[in-house]
Amino acid sequence: MHNEVHARASSIRSLPVRASYLALALAGEEKLRERQHLVALCQRYGVAPPDNDADHFGAVFDAFQMSWEQHGEFSTYTFYAYDSESEPFSEPALKKVPVDWLANIGGQTMVAAHASVVAAADTDYQDGMDLSSLSAYFAGNSIVGSKVTGGAASVFTDFRIHVDGFSRFLVVDQNLKTAQAGRLLHRLFDIEVYRVLALLAFPIARKLYPELKKADRQLYAITNSMTQPDADDAKLLDELTALAAEVENHISSHQFRFAAASAYYHLVGQRLEDLREARIQGIQTLGEFIKRRLEPAMNTCASTSHRFNLISERVSNASQLLRTKVDIIIERQNQGLLSSMALRAKMQLRMQQTVEGISMVAITYYAASLVGKIAEACMARAACRSGNCRGRSDSVHFYRGRPRHQTHPPHYRKHDGLMKYPEPMAWEFIARFILRRPLANAVKLSISTSAPLFEKAPKGIKGVGGDCSNKLPSITLFQRARQV
Incomplete structure (x- = not known):
């Protein structure tokens, strides 16, 4: 070094x-x-x-x-x-x-x-x-x-x-x-080569001038359309993206040549200063000649490069504005969607709370009814075992091949000389509770809701506790439960 x-x-x-x-x-x-x-x-x-x-x-x-x-x-x-x-x-x-x-x-x-x-x-x-x-x-x-x-x-x-x-x-x-x-010859040759190298960008600048005007017109048309209320934002964004890609392609392809031209032109100016020129009467100096011919070309190159950079910045600003507009529209749509989702969730919550309340009422009602029926059945069974079931109607309960008498609750009423149960659906609910065990151990009870409840019992079957021994169930409760 x-x-x-x-x-x-x-x-x-x-x-x-x-x-x-x-x-x-x-x-x-x-x-x-x-x-x-x-x-x-x-x-x-x-x-x-x-x-x-x-x-x-x-x-x-x-x-x-x-x-x-x-x-x-x-x-x-x-x-x-x-x-x-x-x-x-x-x-x-x-x-x-x-x-x-x-x-x-x-x-x-x-x-x-x-x-x-x-x-x-x-x-x-x-x-x-x-x-x-x-x-x-x-x-x-x-x-x-x-x-x-x-x-x-x-x-x-x-x-x-x-x-x-x-x-x-x-x-x-x-x-x-x-x-x-030796130094003088070196400076003269440097001026010549750097002058030519600086001018290499001038044909490129002249070639790009129509493209520059075209890009400027396209950008003006796009930005003008953005101000319209019925503009198609998606289409404008596509056009703006294509324009940005075209402008950036020109910049990346020729930016090096324009930057090199500026550097070479600066070197030409330095070498001319090193000559320390003094005018000879009647002719132009080397610096005057070069400045008069070279400076306009360099200004054209610098202007073309600057305008392309300026258009690139304008395209970037327009793209940012358009994307901001699209983002605001999307955010509004998302806000409306979230509001509707929140309303539906609130309605679902209310419906769920209502269903839960109704379910609790229904469960409480059926549980209370079941407990009441079980309590009545237990009281009736206890009364029958104590021998205090006269005046009541019994049904025969077949369990594992052996008949067993079961006393009916006291709220049976007579109909045409026979006992009639007024609430068959409640007994069906009890049957569902009783018939949870396997079918082989199922209990067969007979209850008739549309015909006389009791018929004559077959011979050999004796009741316990009065006149309940001459009655036999005609329809099994198990079959009735299956129908339900």
């Missing part, structure tokens, strides 16, 4: 010098092949190759000097040649490099530039002279330029690509030192 401040030093050996600059866009695999290609050049000239983790390298070969730098999106090659020629751009430094090695360089060329540092006497340059003679070095094009590095040199260019595919920079040495010349 300490040596990072000394990295990428722009050092040239002497003046005058000619330089050729290449900036290549490389993918992941191409970067690996680039390093191998660089190692092959070093082996060809017997020069120590760069380390495997190095991102910059410089070496002097037989007829040229080379500097290599690897950046995030691109790699740069700068070639220097020191033999003087009559014309600044007639024999560029790139011709000193082996042709077969240049042909196999991978990647896509982004920037290609030639620069020549010549003495003022070689070009007959003087302050205030007619600059039309310098236009001949740029194919007659209009030139821009300025005094740089405190007046130690003058820089001229036309910012055009010539027939050989390279742009041109002419540096007139008036009082340059060698280190100053």
Whole structure:
């Protein structure tokens, strides 16, 4: 980390010098092949190759000097040649490099530039002279330029690509030192490559402008529909979700390019400040030219990126409002549903309490009746055992094959000379209580509710206690209970 401040030093050996600059866009695999290609050049000239983790390298070969730098999106090659020629751009430094090695360089060329540092006497340059003679070095094009590095040199260019595919920079040495010349060339090449990289976002911004207007109109239509009382919230939410997905797709696809363009434009401004330009009468400075052409494009890119972010925020706000509206409607529906459920639960509770009250009354009534009937039967049985059952009617109780007399309660009444029981349903309830035991041990009693209760008893059956021995049941109570 300490040596990072000394990295990428722009050092040239002497003046005058000619330089050729290449900036290549490389993918992941191409970067690996680039390093191998660089190692092959070093082996060809017997020069120590760069380390495997190095991102910059410089070496002097037989007829040229080379500097290599690897950046995030691109790699740069700068070639220097020191033999003087009559014309600044007639024999560029790139011709000193082996042709077969240049042909196999991978990647896509982004920037290609030639620069020549010549003495003022070689070009007959003087302050205030007619600059039309310098236009001949740029194919007659209009030139821009300025005094740089405190007046130690003058820089001229036309910012055009010539027939050989390279742009041109002419540096007139008036009082340059060698280190100053190296830094000056480095700044000029940085301005060129960063200017081109910043402009990569401009075609994208122009392409996205119709999409931006379309998204803006869709958002306006959706928000306008949200204010209508009969709007279909589900449909609006679907449209808003689709619009949000489309806008976020554009942002995620191009946000990196717009952010990189802003960073590169900032670097261009820094390099222009480092030149310390001074105006040459009659022509634009490099900073003025670049600012006039580059700034509108950068403003367009920044505006497009900002408007997409703004639309994304507006879509998010509209989605939140619409979801809030839908949530309120759902909460109202849930509140009504809970109210109806609470009312039904309250009605069910009241019905349950009523049924429980009625059940308690019924159970109490039947329990009291059962206890009363059992008590009467027990009293009648006790009276019969004591021999005080005369005047009562008995029924024969067959139990396990042996007849047994049972005295009827005293509330029997006579009907046509016979005893008639007035409450058959009560006896049926008692029969249900008595007949809980198995059928094999069932007790058979005879009670007739629609005919005379007693008939003549068969011979051999004798009653106990008076005239109850001549009566025999005709219908079994067991059968009557089963009918019930």
